[in-house]
Amino acid sequence: MEKKTKQFNRLFLLIALGIFVAIAAFNGLTDPFNVFGDPLFRWYGYDYTQNPRTAKITYLKTHQEEKQYKNFIVGASGASSIPLDKLKAYTGKDYYNVFHYGADLYDTEKTVAFLVKNYPVESIIMPLAIPSATKYHENNRDLNYLLHPEVSGENKFTFYKNYLFANPRYGADKIAAKKEDSYIPKNFDVFHEDGSYDKRVRDVEYMGSSEEYMKNQHFDIPAEKIPLSSQDEAIAAIGRIKAMCDENHIPITFLLTPMYAGQNARYDKEEVDAYYKKLAETVDFWDFTNTPLEKDPRFFYDPSHFRNAMGAMMLDKIYKGEGNYGKFIAKGRVEHAAAEAPEVLERSYYIFAFHHLADEGDGLYTISPARFEEFLQYLKDEGIQTVHFKDLMNFVEGKGDLPEKFALITFDDGYDSNLKLAYPLLKKYNQVATIFPIGKTMGMDTYPGTDKPMKCHFSPEEALACADIFEYGSHSYFFHQTQKVEGSTFRENMGRLKGEDEEHFMAAFKADDARFKAVYEKFNDHAPYAFAYPQGIHDDLTEVLLTEAGYKVSVTSEEGKNYTVKYLPETLRRLKRVNVSDSLDLHALNP
Numbered sequence: 001m002e003k004k005t006k007q008f009n010r011l012f013l014l015i016a017l018g019i020f021v022a023i024a025a026f027n028g029l030t031d032p033f034n035v036f037g038d039p040l041f042r043w044y045g046y047d048y049t050q051n052p053r054t055a056k057i058t059y060l061k062t063h064q065e066e067k068q069y070k071n072f073i074v075g076a077s078g079a080s081s082i083p084l085d086k087l088k089a090y091t092g093k094d095y096y097n098v099f100h101y102g103a104d105l106y107d108t109e110k111t112v113a114f115l116v117k118n119y120p121v122e123s124i125i126m127p128l129a130i131p132s133a134t135k136y137h138e139n140n141r142d143l144n145y146l147l148h149p150e151v152s153g154e155n156k157f158t159f160y161k162n163y164l165f166a167n168p169r170y171g172a173d174k175i176a177a178k179k180e181d182s183y184i185p186k187n188f189d190v191f192h193e194d195g196s197y198d199k200r201v202r203d204v205e206y207m208g209s210s211e212e213y214m215k216n217q218h219f220d221i222p223a224e225k226i227p228l229s230s231q232d233e234a235i236a237a238i239g240r241i242k243a244m245c246d247e248n249h250i251p252i253t254f255l256l257t258p259m260y261a262g263q264n265a266r267y268d269k270e271e272v273d274a275y276y277k278k279l280a281e282t283v284d285f286w287d288f289t290n291t292p293l294e295k296d297p298r299f300f301y302d303p304s305h306f307r308n309a310m311g312a313m314m315l316d317k318i319y320k321g322e323g324n325y326g327k328f329i330a331k332g333r334v335e336h337a338a339a340e341a342p343e344v345l346e347r348s349y350y351i352f353a354f355h356h357l358a359d360e361g362d363g364l365y366t367i368s369p370a371r372f373e374e375f376l377q378y379l380k381d382e383g384i385q386t387v388h389f390k391d392l393m394n395f396v397e398g399k400g401d402l403p404e405k406f407a408l409i410t411f412d413d414g415y416d417s418n419l420k421l422a423y424p425l426l427k428k429y430n431q432v433a434t435i436f437p438i439g440k441t442m443g444m445d446t447y448p449g450t451d452k453p454m455k456c457h458f459s460p461e462e463a464l465a466c467a468d469i470f471e472y473g474s475h476s477y478f479f480h481q482t483q484k485v486e487g488s489t490f491r492e493n494m495g496r497l498k499g500e501d502e503e504h505f506m507a508a509f510k511a512d513d514a515r516f517k518a519v520y521e522k523f524n525d526h527a528p529y530a531f532a533y534p535q536g537i538h539d540d541l542t543e544v545l546l547t548e549a550g551y552k553v554s555v556t557s558e559e560g561k562n563y564t565v566k567y568l569p570e571t572l573r574r575l576k577r578v579n580v581s582d583s584l585d586l587h588a589l590n591p
Contacts, residue, residue, distance in 0.1 A: 024164040030171030033143060034058045035163045043181075045198065046174060048191035050144055053100045053107060056195055057114065057148035060096065069096040070122040073195075074111055076103040078257045078304070079127040080197040081311040090319040093122070097195035103129060105237040106137035107147060112241050114151045116248050124245060124252040128238070128285070129259065130267055131304070133231035133275045143170070183502055184544050199308055202301055204543035204554075206574040209563045210346075213298050221262045221303050228271040235278045242283050254285035255314060256329075261294045263303035280334045288314055288326040292343065298568055309568050323398070345566040347395070350589060351408040351555065353577040356455060357417040363582035369421045371582055376429040378586045379407065386431040388471040389530040389553045389572075396569055409433035410555065410577065412475055412532055414442055416458040419466050426469050435470050436532035436555075437463070439477035439516040448478070449485035460522035472523065473530035474551070477516035479509075480534035493537035506545065513549050529553060543573060 034047030034055035047055035079099035149159040185198040245252040316322040355365040385403040394400035414437025443459030536557025560576035
């Protein structure tokens with residue numbers, strides 16, 4: 001009996017040991033926090049999302065020989081919206097963004113100390129925000145928040161043990177997420193490998209009016225106040241970071257970053273002013289707070305985090321002195337006056353959509369020249385001047401103004417009636433328009449690949465002759481087919497085909513766009529910057545692909561009014577249009 005008990009105990013211990021070894025091996029291989037270098041997946045965007053404090057340090061340790069980073073951005077998530085591509089354009093340097101979740105300056109100080117000790121640091125940028133004075137050294141022991149032991153100084157055995165024997169669900173979640181991974185960011189993979197947030201989708205989302213945006217983005221701000229209970233500890237940490245950098249001859253740039261006005265209201269003004277005064281007594285810094293931009297929610301991803309567009313404006317001010325947004329505060333200058341800022345300027349307008357003009361038509365997508373002239377007379381009576389999309393782009397970039405009352409006129413597909421009938425009428429009424437031709441059908445009157453007749457489309461040469469009135473965008477090369485042709489893939493719009501995977505669709509899009517641009521250059525001296533979606537079909541992936549292909553404007557078929565904001569390029573995405581049919585009551589539009 002005793003022998004059987006010993007055998008059972010031995011077997012039990014072996015099984016238990018096997019389970020522990022299996023868990024450790026599974027966690028080490030899946031490595032969802034990049035504690036061990038993520039040997040199997042090398043999926044650093046996922047790892048950063050789980051715990052940027054640890055995952056980014058491990059990444060630096062395992063990739064520094066290859067990457068040779070010498071310049072860093074540090075801080076909390078408010079440091080995430082400094083565009084690294086623009087920063088490199090100004091400085092010529094590659095920056096790695098070591099920001100982490102939570103505004104705990106204890107963790108930031110420890111991180112800076114690690115960087116200074118282990119790497120040949122040439123410069124540091126450190127964005128700060130008011131929440132950095134709300135807490136200090138929380139010492140959160142959750143696996144999603146632990147500092148790397150070479151940063152924190154804690155026992156390495158204890159640290160690695162915590163992750164080796166963590167709940168295997170973390171690794172299982174990573175495996176499940178890999179099956180759902182996409183070219184565009186998902187909520188489990190929100191980082192670029194350089195440590196910055198991947199905001200490709202957020203930066204092309206539809207914005208609309210400020211009221212629409214707040215509703216769509218759930219800007220629900222709690223009413224309770226947030227005390228700045230750790231401002232003395234925060235200021236002391238900032239002072240030590242500055243001294244550390246000075247001692248090692250490392251220039252460090254501090255930025256005081258903005259939040260949405262509704263979020264700012266949660267902090268006591270006297271406490272904020274006191275914190276500002278202490279900060280100004282401690283270091284030089286750039287102040288981008290307390291401006292009219294904070295009153296428009298569209299400049300923020302959420303109430304606490306400013307958009308990349310604002311980050312770009314900060315860099316313009318710091319490195320080129322451009323714009324009047326933000327100011328430099330020299331150490332010892334303690335007044336917290338309203339910072340200079342550009343006027344927040346929103347312009348609302350309609351985009352009117354047309355296709356074909358003919359004496360006889362369906363009254364919906366084909367209207368008569370008389371109806372088109374009636375529309376132009378309406379614009380004249382209302383004092384509405386038409387502009388091009390290039391004018392909208394210049395306005396957003398701060399390079400030009402727009403008429404007091406304005407609209408845009410667009411024609412889809414590229415019918416020759418646009419030039420033969422619309423062009424002289426537009427000229428008569430001193431108006432302009434944009435045409436989105438289909439590249440494949442330009443100059444054709446029979447359907448491609450067939451001998452079937454179709455409405456005649458103008459040629460590149462004819463388009464060039466009318467460039468004094470028309471600007472031209474893209475309606476794709478041939479993602480707007482109406483008939484199936486043997487030997488070619490039938491695509492009616494920019495939607496994916498049934499069963500088509502993401503990679504195949506992306507390849508098809510890029511090939512189509514390259515063919516369109518080859519045609520476009522025959523009648524333009526620049527690349528296309530505006531795209532009208534065939535049938536209005538679009539999604540986040542198509543928006544990202546258009547952006548990467550150089551398009552600044554995208555236009556849908558959804559009906560409604562548009563709201564474009566100066567300095568916010570996102571407000572040129574997914575624009576709405578109003579189709580001018582025979583039945584449309586123009587005077588009901590409220591221009």
